[in-house]
Each structure stands twice: as structure tokens, then as C-alpha cells.
Amino acid sequence: NAGVTQTPKFQVLKTGQSMTLQCAQDMNHNSMYWYRQDPGMGLRLIYYSASEGTTDKGEVPNGYNVSRLNKREFSLRLESAAPSQTSVYFCASSSGRTPPGEQFFGPGTRLTVL
Amino acid sequence: AQTVTQSQPEMSVQEAETVTLSCTYDTSENNYYLFWYKQPPSRQMILVIRQEAYKQQNATENRFSVNFQKAAKSFSLKISDSQLGDTAMYFCAFMKKGGSEKLVFGKGTKLTVNP
Numbered sequence: 001n002a003g004v005t006q007t008p009k010f011q012v013l014k015t016g017q018s019m020t021l022q023c024a025q026d027m028n029h030n031s032m033y034w035y036r037q038d039p040g041m042g043l044r045l046i047y048y049s050a051s052e053g054t055t056d057k058g059e060v061p062n063g064y065n066v067s068r069l070n071k072r073e074f075s076l077r078l079e080s081a082a083p084s085q086t087s088v089y090f091c092a093s094s095s096g097r098t099p100p101g102e103q104f105f106g107p108g109t110r111l112t113v114l
Numbered sequence: 115a116q117t118v119t120q121s122q123p124e125m126s127v128q129e130a131e132t133v134t135l136s137c138t139y140d141t142s143e144n145n146y147y148l149f150w151y152k153q154p155p156s157r158q159m160i161l162v163i164r165q166e167a168y169k170q171q172n173a174t175e176n177r178f179s180v181n182f183q184k185a186a187k188s189f190s191l192k193i194s195d196s197q198l199g200d201t202a203m204y205f206c207a208f209m210k211k212g213g214s215e216k217l218v219f220g221k222g223t224k225l226t227v228n229p
Binding site: 102 | 118123147149156157158159161164205209211214215216217218219220221222
């Protein structure tokens, strides 16, 4: 099993450009998440999807949109990138079964917006 | 809203010694879970240990143990017999029981194990 995969691993954008970060998991997990990690800030939740067909905002959703394409895939879209969105983005998934709380993370995407 | 505070941005320890990382949290919830995640230089986030708030017994996983003080809202991680591979960022995280499994993370503690 590949676990959680993310593409691309690195990306450089110019201000105003758009892009979609892709995430897929092969563990048959119900829930998926997008986080951003900034120096000194820890991980902050952008959006999450508790099950296929549902999405909800997290702590820092402004400037982002998400799509839960199917049970496996959860994409994050930046419509008009800004320098403040320079960050490392992590996708994660969890089964929702007992015991709860273990999220499995992808390797991250380092995004730079110039 | 829940908050998680890690007051030690950086720590270091000598190989084979013991180190304790601190975490405090603020919540009005009574049922919740607490976690420590490790992020080595590879950036891969890995669950180290989990504690259920209704369990009084502190969780242990091999060389890792926690000191959970519910009334004080404190959740520290003790690493015994530190190894070079323990060098990483460590994040404390909170999750409310029930509903979606959203995690609230602290800002992290950078631990360096010196040979």
C-alpha cells in the first residue's frame, strides 16, 4: 500500500496563478484533511471531508477550495495564489474507527508563491 | 475553541538520557483525546502516542510515555533512553471525541538528540 500520496512535491507559482494539489489514499479511509504548515505555527487545518460527498471548513479556509472527488481522492485548489499561501501543505486521512485520532499523512507539497 | 500550547520551541538532550516535552491545552470539553506526533527531517508525520481523557492511566509506547494531568490540562511527553533517530519536531494535538476527527495542533518543539 502506498498510504497517502500527494502531487506535486514542489511547486512555484506567481501571484494570481491557480493550481490544484492532489491527494489520494489507498487505505479505504472515510475522512480526509488538508493542513498547511508554516514555520513556528504548527499545522493548521484548511478543510476536511468527514466522508465522501461532504466537505467542511477548518481553521484557515480563506483562499482555498476543495473537492472530495471520491472516497480515495481529495484535492485542494488555490484559485488566485498569494504570497501568504507560501507554505508546506499536507494531506491526511483517517479511518474514523476506534480507536480514533490516528491520521496518516502524505509527504507534503512545498509551495512557493512569488 | 480548543487551543494547544507548547512552550518549548527547542530542546536538546544527550543520547541515552531522558527528556520531557511540555504541552498544555485549553478546552471546555470533557471527552477528548490527546496525541503526540513526530515529524523527522523527512517531514513525514508519525503518531507517537495517544491518550484518552477518560482514562486515568498514562499511556506508554516503548520508550515514550506521557504524564496526563486532566485537571491541570497538561500532557507532557517523556522520551527515555533518547536515540539519534528521535531528533525531530514533536507536535502535541487535541481532538474532541465524537463527530469529525479534527486535530488541533500546538506549534511544536524541535528536539535534537546529541551523540
